Amino acid sequence: MALHEPLPEALEGRGISRRRFVRFCSAMVGMLALPEHYVGQVIQALQATHKPVLVWLEFQDCAGNTESILRSADPPVAEVLLDLLSWEYHETIMAGAGRQAEAVLERVMAQDTGQYIAVVEGSIPTAEGGVYCTIGGRTALDIARQVCSHAAATIAVGACAWDGGLVRADPNPTGAVGLEEAVPGIKVVNLGGCPHNVANTAAVLVHYLTFHEMPALDQFHRPLFAYGQLIHDQCERRAHYDAGEFVEAWGDAGSRKGWCLYKMGCKGPDATYNCPTVRWNSGTSWPVKAGHGCIACASHRFWDTMSPFYKPLPSVPGFGVDVSAEEIGWGVVGGVAGLTAAHAIGSALRRKAGGPEGGAAPPPEKPA
Template structure:
C-alpha cells in the first residue's frame, strides 16, 4: 500500500496532503512550485531506514512526534520513513528489540538515519545510562558509525540540555560533542517541533543532502532568525510598551514581555511562524515569555527565566528600529521606536538597577 492510500485511510484527502507539502516547502524556504517535488519525494516508496535512540531524556521529543499534525504529521513521518528501532514506539522489547536494531544497522550500513533523543553521560565511563548491558556512549558511537547522518532532537541531545546544567553530575554531553566523521544536525527545543523534523527529512529525501546549517549545526530554515524578529509583540517593544507585572492591563493587552524575562532577543528559532498545536499558538502568544530552549546551555545561561538578564548578545541590531520608523511610518511612530531602542540601551547599561527596583516593589 502506497502513502496516498494510507493517508486516505487516515482521513487525509489529496488536497490536504498537497497543502501539507506546500507548508513543508514554506518551512524549508522553498518556492511554492517545489510542493509537487515534496509530494513526489514523500510518495516515493524508497523510505529511509531510521533508528531512534533515547538516552537521558523525558521522552518529550517522542511525544512531540506522536502528537503532531497538519495533517497527522506524526503518522506521515512514520509512514514516510522505515522506523526500525525506537524504544518508546516499538512493540518488541529486550533482546528482540536489540536484534532488530543490529539487523537494521548491518543491512543498511551507510544508508540509515540515526535520530538521537536525550543527552549522553560520559563521567565514570558512562555508567549513568546503560541499555542492554552497554553504555549510552557506546550505543551512540556504534550506531553513528554506520549512519548516513545523525539528527539530534531536543536540547538535551543537541547541547546536553537539562542533565548538563550545573553542576552536571553525570557529565552529560550533546551528540556533536561525541560523534565524528558523520554529518550531525541539531534540532533543539524543549521539545523539538516535529514540523521541523518533517521538513528536514523531506529536504533529505528531495536533495539527498543536509540543508544549510548555522554555527550550532542547526538548520537555518528553522533557526535562521531570532524569535524577536518575528514576534507578534515586537511592535509593542519598538513602542516601549512592556508588561510590568503578570496579569496587569499590559499583559492582558498583549504587550512586550521583555521586562518579564522573555529571552526572545537571544533565541534563534521559528516558533513565532511555525507555532505549536497544529499552528494554533506558542508560548509568547499565550502570554509566557520565551525561555530560550533552543540555545546551548539554556538552563544556565537563560535563568532566571522570569527576570531580564544584564547582557543580550547581538541586541545592538535593534538600532535598526529607528531607521525603520523614520523611513516607513513617519516621525510620530519613529518617536516610539526610538523610545523602545533607548529603553534597550538603558537596560544594557543599568539593567541591574531596574531589576532591583522591580523586585523590591514586588516584595513590598
C-alpha cells in the same frame, strides 16, 4: 503500513486524502523557504521514496521529543512522518522489548549499514565510562558511537541531544553532553528546542528525501530555515516593545493588554527560532502569545546561558564593569538616535561574553 506499500495508498488507508497530502507538501516547501514551484518535486520525491529505515535512539531524557511527535495535533505531519519511513527501532513505541528489540537494532546495523537515518533524543553521559545510561548492557555512548557512525544521516532532536540540555546544566553529575560532543567527527543536524517542533523535523526529513542532502545549516549545525531569525523580530508583541509598553507584573493592565514581556524575563531578543510562525498545537499558539516570556529553549546551553528565566536578559561582563542590556542601551546612549549604536554595542558585548546568537537592541522606555 505494509513495508513497500506506496505512500499515497498508505495515507489513504489512514484517512488522509490526496488533497491533504498535497497541502502537507506545500506547507513543507513553505517552511523550507523554497520557491513554490518545488511543491511538484517534493510530491514526486515523497511518492517515489523507498521508505528509508529510521532508528530512533533515546538516551538520558524525559521522552518529551517522542511525545512531541506522538501528541502532534496535526495528523498529516505525524502520519506522513510515520508512513514515509520504516521506523524499525524506537524503544518507546516499538512492540518488541528486551532482547527482541535489541536484535532488531543489530539487524539494521548488519543489513542497512550506511543507509539508515539515525535520530537521537536525550543527552549522553560520559562520567564513569558512561555507566549512568545503559541499554541492554551497553552504554549510551557505545550505542551512539556505533549507530551514528554507520548512519546515512543523523539528526539530534531536542536540547539534550544537541548540547546536553537540562541534564548537562551545572553541576552535571553524570558528565552529560550532546551527541556531537560525545561522538566527534559525525555529521549531525541539530534540532534544538525543548522539545523539538515536529514540523521542523518533518521539513528536514522531507528535504533529505527530496534532495538527498540536508538543508543549509548555521554555526551550530541547526537548519537556517528554522533557526535563522530572531524570535523578537517575528513576535506579535513587538510593536509594544518598540513603543516602550511592557508588562511589569503578572496580571497587571499591560499583561491584560498583551504588552511586551521583556521585563518579565522574555529572552526573545536573544533567541533565534521559528516558534512564533510555526507555533504549537497545529499552529494555534505559542508561549509568548499565551502570555509567558520565551525562555530561549532553542538556544545553545539555554539552562545555563539564559537563566534566570524570570529576569530580563542577564548582565553581560566586559569593559571592566557588568552592565545589563538596559543600561547599555538607554543609560549610556539614550534617545532614538542611539538605537543602532546601542544594538551594536549590545551585540559586541554578548559576543565578547561568548553569549547567545545575535541579539536585539535593548528596550526603549515608554515616553512619559
